[in-house]
Amino acid sequence: MKKEVAKRVQRIDTKVDKMRMRRKDTNTLKVKENVFDDATLKILYTVSNKGILNAIGGSISTGKEANVFLGEGKDGDIAVKIYRISSSTFRSMEEYILGDPRFRNVRHAKKDIIFAWTKKEHRNLTRAKEAGVRVPEPVHAERNVLMMEFLGEEGKAYPLLKDVNLDPEDAKLIFDTVIRYVELLYVKANLVHGDLSEYNIIVNPRTMEPIFIDMGQSVTLEHPKAREFLMRDIENILRFFKRYGIKEQAEDIYSSMKEIKQKTNKLS
Ligand SMILES: Nc1ncnc2c1ncn2[C@@H]1O[C@H](COP(=O)(O)OP(=O)(O)OP(=O)(O)O)[C@@H](O)[C@H]1O
Ligand SMILES: [Mg+2]
Structure with a gap:
């Protein structure tokens, strides 16, 4: 031994x-x-x-x-x-x-x-x-x-979102999943990633599945800057996906998440 x-x-x-x-x-x-x-x-x-x-x-x-x-x-x-x-x-x-x-x-x-x-x-x-x-x-x-x-x-890391060539359909699918993950973090985990961007999302090139990484700086919602970080995360994502014709507003995404959060809180 x-x-x-x-x-x-x-x-x-x-x-x-x-x-x-x-x-x-x-x-x-x-x-x-x-x-x-x-x-x-x-x-x-x-x-x-x-x-x-x-x-x-x-x-x-x-x-x-x-x-x-x-x-x-x-x-x-x-x-x-x-x-x-x-x-x-x-x-x-x-x-x-x-x-x-x-x-x-x-x-x-x-x-x-x-x-x-x-x-x-x-x-x-x-x-x-x-x-x-x-x-x-x-x-x-x-x-x-x-x-x-x-x-x-085989020892080779999957690429970062910033380095993946996407067709518009894949881009939309990845975008929707990323927003869903931001929402799950916020609603269920009480967390904000805090440094979310195309640099901290890995993509499985075969399944086109996005994976969030680099969460050392993620904060809970009690953090005084949690809202600011959440808005910045959403804005970073929107900035990246703009080139694929995705034109949503950060405020709208945030309001919808907040509403879901409030409903969930009432239920529990
Ligand atoms: N679990 C993982 N599997 C494969 N590759 C990874 C994994 N985690 C990180 N990487 C690769 O390592 C890189 C750096 O990781 P990460 O983003 O967590 O740290 P970082 O950006 O170097 O942190 P900091 O900037 O705070 O030093 C990522 O961009 C990714 O390419
Ligand atoms: Mg990183």
């Missing part, structure tokens, strides 16, 4: 080492920041010991705050989203803050915020799923590492 675990860790280690090597090659490499700092490596060991992640593979994406990798889970491919603890902006901040006794705990605080954020994304995905919204199935959150269903085939 121990041996097996060691083997798994070794596989993760080898992959990490490869990543490190590739880090030198800034052109091919997408991992610019220290994703695999010691703390994160430890987390990868932990989830490896728990049997959740067997190996970590190639980079799927490098974002502002997180990197997404293909991973090998218990039952096949999973997506591994790693929030970077040390971002470059934070490092320069450290220079000013470290050594100042008032901020003795700031590094700790920053970490805690990232961990809370990761957990929140996991929880938001669960909540969205329970409301009937198609999202990547959350697998596990550990510190700054979120593991979830990999949306893709």
